[in-house]
Amino acid sequence: IKFISIDDKNAPGVKIADPEKFKLAARTFAKALLEHPVSGEGLPTYGTNVLVNILNEAGGLPTRNFTTGQFEGHDKISGETMHDTIAARGGKVKHGCHAGCIIQCSQVYNDKDGKYVTSGFEYETIWGLGADCCIDNLDDIALADSMMDDIGIDSIETAVMFGVAMEAGILPFGDSKEMLRILKEEIGKGTPLGRIMGGGAGSVGRAYGVTRVPVVKNQGIPAYDPRSVKGIGITYATSTMGADHTAGYTIATNILNVGGFVDPLKKDGQVELSRNLQIATAAIDSTGMCIFIAFPALDIPECLPALIDMINARFGIALTGDDVTNLGKHILKLERKFNIEAGFNSSHDRLPDFFKNETVAPHNAIWDFTDAEIDEFWNF
Numbered sequence: 001i002k003f004i005s006i007d008d009k010n011a012p013g014v015k016i017a018d019p020e021k022f023k024l025a026a027r028t029f030a031k032a033l034l035e036h037p038v039s040g041e042g043l044p045t046y047g048t049n050v051l052v053n054i055l056n057e058a059g060g061l062p063t064r065n066f067t068t069g070q071f072e073g074h075d076k077i078s079g080e081t082m083h084d085t086i087a088a089r090g091g092k093v094k095h096g097c098h099a100g101c102i103i104q105c106s107q108v109y110n111d112k113d114g115k116y117v118t119s120g121f122e123y124e125t126i127w128g129l130g131a132d133c134c135i136d137n138l139d140d141i142a143l144a145d146s147m148m149d150d151i152g153i154d155s156i157e158t159a160v161m162f163g164v165a166m167e168a169g170i171l172p173f174g175d176s177k178e179m180l181r182i183l184k185e186e187i188g189k190g191t192p193l194g195r196i197m198g199g200g201a202g203s204v205g206r207a208y209g210v211t212r213v214p215v216v217k218n219q220g221i222p223a224y225d226p227r228s229v230k231g232i233g234i235t236y237a238t239s240t241m242g243a244d245h246t247a248g249y250t251i252a253t254n255i256l257n258v259g260g261f262v263d264p265l266k267k268d269g270q271v272e273l274s275r276n277l278q279i280a281t282a283a284i285d286s287t288g289m290c291i292f293i294a295f296p297a298l299d300i301p302e303c304l305p306a307l308i309d310m311i312n313a314r315f316g317i318a319l320t321g322d323d324v325t326n327l328g329k330h331i332l333k334l335e336r337k338f339n340i341e342a343g344f345n346s347s348h349d350r351l352p353d354f355f356k357n358e359t360v361a362p363h364n365a366i367w368d369f370t371d372a373e374i375d376e377f378w379n380f
């Protein structure tokens with residue numbers, strides 16, 4: 001499902017139990033969002049693509065199907081280049097993906113003639129088709145983003161898949177024109193090759209006998225190398241949904257110094273960091289809030305209480321901070337119970353072996369968590 005459209009004609013509107021309290025809390029909440037350097041400045045200026053240069057600098061930008069951590073062409077696909085390109089072509093550098101958003105990390109990307117190509121052009125898509133596939137042409141990546149939207153395939157899974165397909169020799173690394181042709185003529189038309197490739201990274205790995213296949217629970221690992229940003233590796237391994245970076249976005253604390261700092265190259269504190277973030281994220285997700293409110297929520301003391309006040313004022317209830325934490329724990333445990341009953345066990349909470357056997361430049365980092373250390377995640 002790409003979207004659901006709702007006709008709100010004659011709908012009664014949302015009833016708010018205490019409108020005054022809601023308004024007051026909403027004001028505090030909005031102020032926190034706008035004051036935080038990530039949600040108030042970085043995201044609205046460069047979008048999530050602000051991360052290309054940051055991750056490249058940190059050596060955690062998976063490149064050439066996860067064989068190295070820095071991409072030579074990073075500047076050409078960076079948020080800074082994207083911002084200037086959009087501005088020069090009359091697009092929108094900042095844009096809300098829904099009417100109420102005050103962060104506005106989305107954007108409208110036009111082609112050389114000023115014609116609309118895509119919007120919501122995300123870091124993970126640009127990283128995947130860019131660094132991971134060694135493509136440094138932002139226009140071709142934007143076109144692919146638009147095509148993936150039209151076909152209805154996920155732009156992270158498909159990008160990770162193309163990295164594996166390039167390693168398999170289906171197309172050369174860096175060949176953006178062949179990548180576009182495959183999207184249109186093979187995946188878009190459902191040819192036999194298109195069905196294998198449209199099935200994702202795991203599907204191509206199995207069909208072509210590739211062993212370097214970055215997936216967990218058959219879901220493609222996104223834009224942060226777990227060997228050099230270890231906290232996110234714990235999230236990839238343990239998330240009930242597969243390798244989902246948003247489930248417990250440790251990049252905040254490992255790389256962006258949000259909510260403190262935990263050294264990305266060391267094992268210390270990563271399990272606890274991922275666990276706390278996954279609990280908080282499960283709770284925030286269940287409110288319907290965008291994950292990007294987590295940045296101010298981690299750093300600005302008034303932000304999270306204001307969100308809880310808004311929920312309380314909306315429903316006329318009295319949730320506390322502890323209730324919210326317990327809600328997050330309950331959600332995670334329920335999801336895990338679902339997985340266990342569907343046949344998953346702790347052996348599925350693992351990264352692919354190549355992360356343990358191959359170091360990644362520039363830090364010579366390796367995935368060095370034992371199974372017991374990973375399994376400690378569920379101890380709550």
Ligand code: SF4
Pocket residue numbers: 095096097098101102103104105106290291292
């Ligand atoms: S709701 Fe979130 S994802 Fe959408 S534009 Fe706003 S900040 Fe970005």
